[in-house]
Amino acid sequence: MITTQTFILVLSAGSLVAALITYIIVKAEKQRCKLITDQNLMLQTELNQERQLLAEKQNAFIEMDKQFTTLQAEYKNLVQRFEELKDNRAKEEERFEHLAAKIIERKTSKFDHQHKEGIKEILAPLKERLKHFEEKVEFSNKASLERHSSLREQIHMLTQLNEKITKEAHNLTRALKSDTKKQGNWGELILESILDKSGLEKGREYHVQKSLHDDEGRRFQPDVIIDIPDGKKMIIDSKVSLVAYEKWINSEDEEEVVQALKMHAKSIKQHIDGLADKNYHDLYKIESPDFVLMFIPIDTAFSSALSGDQGLYQYAFDKHIVIVTPSTLLATLKTVETMWRNDKQNRYAIDIAVEAGKMYDKFSNFVQDMEKMGRQLDTVKGSFSDAMNKMSTGSGNLIRRAEKLKQLGAKASKTLPEHLVALQD
Structure with missing residues (x-):
């Protein structure tokens, strides 16, 4: 039989085993909760990164939409101005035709060949200027319509370009990671492809690999120099960092991922420091904005670097450098193109205003010439009336005397007009 002491020992041992099992279960549950928490943090970090990428793209689309709205307003204004100019032209032509017809009808029913040639000489330059003016207005209107229709295509192109570059970047990362020279060439190639799609013209609005010299005679060769209206300049330099980025993409261990992100951010920081030491923004003095654009050809390469060092963007900005990626650079270049x-539209408007002023001055001179011609016709008509009076009316007029001489026996082979002779009765 089991004694009381033995029973107590068995009961104590059972309690100890139960407590040990409970401790093991609780510890395992805590570890599972910690693992779930770590996974949630990692997923939240990835979600934040994707949200940041989405926000950047949304901002780019918002900027494009603003530009689209601005172009719509500009197009509407141009159409309205064009219609007003057409109405004014029609009114001026109608007024001119009415005035010319009224003057001609009032003064005389006939013009000799000399008068007609004189009017042609006056009207020809005016007609030519009107034609030139209309061509400029139509050209400006057509250009606005073409830009309006192509803006939607450019917005769609921005999305496709970003996806294409990202896909190509991942495919080329492994091939380029061991060759720094090829990395640089590839980055410049991506940069030039974005410039080709920006609407800016090479050699006119931007220049590639142009040599410059500072005050000390040192030679610099930035990747791209963008010309901005009013003589301003903006410099873009491409920087590619793929080694640590490739490790981050392919790492499965959490510690390796964190370490790769830090190394990737450090690599980009080194590019920032190297670019800042060149002081590109000082080469053009007051003609250049107080910053340089550092182009990273992969959007996710920059966003992942920010995950490794959230102060990276501000670090670059403090050194007069603004980091851009394909999506943000294209939006910036589209702004410059706008x-x-x-x-150009402002210059067209000035030319139109000058031509309109010249046309108005020419038309004013034409009206003055027509009024002068009318006064001259009045003078001729008055002189003609005086001569006719002396010839056919009044006492002792020439026709009366000529007829009297004929009646007295003067020999003549011709006779005077009967209606003038009848006036003498």
């Missing part, structure tokens, strides 16, 4: 387009 500035150039507005500058």
Whole structure:
């Protein structure tokens, strides 16, 4: 039989085993909760990164939508101005025709060949200026319509370009990671492809690999120099950093991922420091904005670097450098292209105003010439009336005396007009 002491020992041992099992279960549950928490944090970090990428793209689309709205307003204004100019032209032509017809009808029913040639000489320059003026207005209107229709295509192109560059970047990362020279060439190639799609013209609005010298005679060769209206300049330099980025993409261990992100951010920081030491923004002095654009050809390469160092963007900005990626750079270049387009439209408006002023001055001179011609016709008509009076009316007029001489026996082979002779009765 089991004694009381033995029973107590068995009961104590059972309690100890139960407590040990409970401790093991609780510890396992805590570890599972910690693992779930770590996974949630990692997923939240990835979600934040994707949200940041989405926000950047949304901002780019918002900027494009603003530009689209601005172009719509500009197009509407141009159409309205064009219609007003057409109405004014029609009114001026109608007024001119009415005035010319009234003057001609009032003064005389006939013009000799000399008068007709004189009017042609006056009207020909006016007609030519009107034609030139109309061509400029139609050209400006057509250009605005073309830009309006192509803006939607450019917005769609921005999305496709970003997706294409990202896909190509991942495919080329492994091939380029061991060759720094090829990395640089590839980055410049991506940069030039974005410039080709920006609407800016190479050699006119931007220049590639142009050599510059500072005050000390040192030679610099930035990747791209963008010309901005009013003589301003903006410099873009491409920087590619793929080694640590490739490790981050392919790492499965959490510690390796964190370490790769830090190394990737450090690599980009080194590019920032190297670019800042060149002081590109000082080469053009007051002609250049107080910053340089550092182009990273992969959007996710920059966003991942920010995950490794959230102060990276501000670090670059403090050194007069603004980091851009394909999506943000294209939006920036589109803004510059819009500035150039507005500058051209302003020049067209000035030319139109000058031509309109010349046309008005010419028309004013023409009206003055017509009024002068009318006064001259009045003078001729008055002189003609005086001569006719002396010849056919009044006492002792020439026709009366000529007829009297004929009656007295003067020999003549011709006779005077009967209606003039009848006036003498």
